[in-house]
Every structure is written in structure tokens, then in C-alpha cells.
Amino acid sequence: MASPRRFTILCATYNQADYLEEMLSSALAQDFEDFEVVVVDDGSTDATPEVLQRVLAQAPADVRERVVVERTANGGQTAAYERGFALSSGEYVCLLDSDDRFHPGKLRELDRVTREDPGAGMVMHPLCVIGPTGAPTGIVRPQGAAMTNGDARAQMRRNARHVAPGASGLVFRRDVMAQMFPAPTKGFPFAADAYLSFGAACLAPVRALSTPLADYRMQPGGQYLRRMLSPEGLRRQLEFQEVVAGHFGLGEAARRNSLFARNRYASAMYEGTGRRRLREFRDLEVAVLTDPFFSPRQKALLGGFWLTTLVAGPRRFPALWEWFQRRQTGWHRIAAQAERSGATQ
Structure with missing residues (x-):
């Protein structure tokens, strides 16, 4: 069995073939080597399987060894995350939406932060908003409220309130993420990341960074x-x-x-x-x-x-x-x- 990785980049995708090459390329372009990529295709009906196969076929052999792709029957984002987590080995799991992209230095910065603050069960960072074509908008999210930082467990008991970015700004320590599966949100086709960030704030201290480390794409197909x-x-x-x-x-x-x-x-x-x-x-x-x-x-x-x-x-x-x-x-x-x-x- 392969040794555990420092990081897993976990992507649950459904019918996002147009953006998969950009997403996967950004994951594989990290300037930190101790990571794997797990992609769960949640029963896509578009060209997702072909795109993933083509991108990996063009990658060097040592890069392909880091990538696990599994296709499942459509069960929703929560089920796809659960399956991806089961396939992963990383000490920390970084979510990456299939139409988003990581900045090249993200994992290196996360390695520094998690070694500096190993008690944090979740690390978060802001996201740069890009438009459908990938052009920057000048917006950084979250926009209004400051992100949760520190031990918020008492506060969660008072008002169940936390502030987190979207999925691609969330990183979970493995033992914390494991406590949230099986999840109660399998009946919902959306917001599995919101459940995970809410739960992590209930279970352990969290660390919020001030620097954006990924791009969040807003596109007409978005459901929110x-x-x-x-x-x-x-x-x-x-x-x-x-x-x-x-x-x-x-x-x-x-x-x-x-x-x-x-x-x-x-x-x-x-x-x-x-x-x-x-x-x-x-x-x-x-x-x-x-x-x-x-x-x-x-x-x-x-x-x-x-x-x-x-x-x-x-x-x-x-x-x-x-x-x-x-x-x-x-x-x-x-x-x-x-x-x-x-x-x-």
C-alpha cells in the first residue's frame, strides 16, 4: 500500500467537462510535491470521462501516479465526497470544485500553516472570483463578514454562526473530516461543503488565512x-x-x-x-x-x-x-x- 500523502486534493464533479482540464492542471501544477488528486465523477452525462482520460494520458507517468479517478452512479455531492475521502490518504484534504482552480503555491503555504498550527481542524482562505471565461473580477470572497478564526465551538453553541469561503477555500484535517461521515445531507444535491465547514467549526479550532489561494468561478450554470x-x-x-x-x-x-x-x-x-x-x-x-x-x-x-x-x-x-x-x-x-x-x- 502506498504511503499516506501530506495532502489530498479532492474534487467531486458532475457535468463540468468544459472546466476539468483547467481545474486538474491547476491541481497538478503545485510547487509542493507531497500530494495526490482524487476525482470522483458523480455519474456525469457530458464528456467528463473523455476529458479526464485525455488530460491524464498527456501527463507524465509520475504525475498520473498521483491521480485517482473513480466514476460512480449519480448520488449527489455529499456521496461523492464520502467516496473520495474513502479513496484518499492525505493528512489534510483540500476541496477543489471542478470549475475552480488552485494557485500554484497553495499547498506549500498550507504545509507551512498546518505545521505551525497543527491543532486547527480546518484551514480556510479567501477566494478570488473569476467570471465564466476565467477573467478576474476584482472580487474576493467572502465579501462582507470576516471569516471564522480560532476556537469557535462556544460561539457555535450560542448562535450556530460561522463564516467560511466556498469549497475550494476549505482544507480539513483528516481526523476531523472523518467525524463528519456518514453525512446527513445525502438527500440534498447542493452545499455539501457548507455542511463540512459548519461541522468542522463545531468539532475543532479553525484557522483563517488572509491571502486568497484559489479562484472561484461564477458561471451561468451555477445553481446557488x-x-x-x-x-x-x-x-x-x-x-x-x-x-x-x-x-x-x-x-x-x-x-x-x-x-x-x-x-x-x-x-x-x-x-x-x-x-x-x-x-x-x-x-x-x-x-x-x-x-x-x-x-x-x-x-x-x-x-x-x-x-x-x-x-x-x-x-x-x-x-x-x-x-x-x-x-x-x-x-x-x-x-x-x-x-x-x-x-x-
Whole structure:
């Protein structure tokens, strides 16, 4: 049996053939050698198998030896992560979304940080947002709130609140990740990384870096925005929140989580009664005002915005909610860049 690696780069992919070569090339271009790449193809119906085969066939033999590819029946991102973890050997597992890319020095920096701080069960870093073609947008995520840093376990018990980047900014110590499988989120086709980062913050201290070490691609095929802008999608998001918080015994604390409260309020504005809208608005305002990750200025701006949406009422809420979502994800800037690009062609 091969010796364990220092790092595993784990990618769960589904129908992202257009970006796989760029993703895999960025993983294999690391300037640190003690790592492996595990790719789980979650039953893709596009050209994913052919692309992976072609990229690996062109790679040198010593590079191919570091890569494990397995194709499974479609079971969702959580199941793909579980399978990939079982195939991996790394002391630390770095998630990499199939349309994202790592910066070349990422693993070397992570090696330094994890040796300096071996008690951290999860290491996180910001992500540079790129557009569909890979062009930089100038956005770094997370945008508003500061990332969780240090031992947040007492805080998680108080309000189930943590702030983390997307999947490609998450790195888990192996023993911490092992505690989160089998996961309760197999019924959801999205946000497996959100479950993992939430759980890691409950189980061990975390370390947040200030330097972006990967690129996060925003593309029209992304599901987050579509989900958040529909009543059905919001209901599914609320179910996910309840399952994750309940799994760690934080159902009551989750009522004080400002992100969760925001989604509950949006759902109520889409399809709730007047009484429910007022109740969720009050909970949201309290959660925002007591959120330790927001500055006083951010709290004032957010509180004022949510009051504006309540006064505007359910008929105008969808447009305001979409404006908010596009700004907090960065889609407004990507759309503006695309407009400018089209105008100059």
C-alpha cells in the first residue's frame, strides 16, 4: 500500500467537462510535491470521462501516479465526497470544485500553516472570483463578514454562526473530516461543503488565512443563485439548514444565526403570512445586530435594508432580494463586465 500523502486534493464533479482540464492542471501544477488528486465523477452525462482520460494520458507517468479517478452512479455531492475521502490518504484534504482552480503555491503555504498550527481542524482562505471565461473580477470572497478564526465551538453553541469561503477555500484535517461521515445531507444535491465547514467549526479550532489561494468561478450554470431566487429553492435551503444544525444539536442556536434568519425571512416574504413575515423580520434584525462577524457599519446598513424590504412588502420583495443576492455574490460586477465586453466587440 502506498504511503499516506501530506495532502489530498479532492474534487467531486458532475457535468463540468468544459472546466476539468483547467481545474486538474491547476491541481497538478503545485510547487509542493507531497500530494495526490482524487476525482470522483458523480455519474456525469457530458464528456467528463473523455476529458479526464485525455488530460491524464498527456501527463507524465509520475504525475498520473498521483491521480485517482473513480466514476460512480449519480448520488449527489455529499456521496461523492464520502467516496473520495474513502479513496484518499492525505493528512489534510483540500476541496477543489471542478470549475475552480488552485494557485500554484497553495499547498506549500498550507504545509507551512498546518505545521505551525497543527491543532486547527480546518484551514480556510479567501477566494478570488473569476467570471465564466476565467477573467478576474476584482472580487474576493467572502465579501462582507470576516471569516471564522480560532476556537469557535462556544460561539457555535450560542448562535450556530460561522463564516467560511466556498469549497475550494476549505482544507480539513483528516481526523476531523472523518467525524463528519456518514453525512446527513445525502438527500440534498447542493452545499455539501457548507455542511463540512459548519461541522468542522463545531468539532475543532479553525484557522483563517488572509491571502486568497484559489479562484472561484461564477458561471451561468451555477445553481446557488437560481435556488435562492425561488420559493421552492428557499424551502429546500431551509430544510438543509435545519438538517445540518439539528445533526450537531444546534437547532435552537440556529434561530440566532443571521444567515439562516435571512433565508427564513426571504421565504416568509415570498409565501408567508403577515404574522410570519413580522416574526422572521424581528428574528433577522436581532440576529444581525448580535452577529460578531459584522462591523457596526455593516449592521446598520443591513438592518436598514431589511427594514426597507419589509416596508416595500411582498410584491416588491423579489426584486429587492435579487438585487441583494446579485451584489453579495458578485454577479452584478460580472454582468457589468460582460456588458462592457459586448459593447467593445
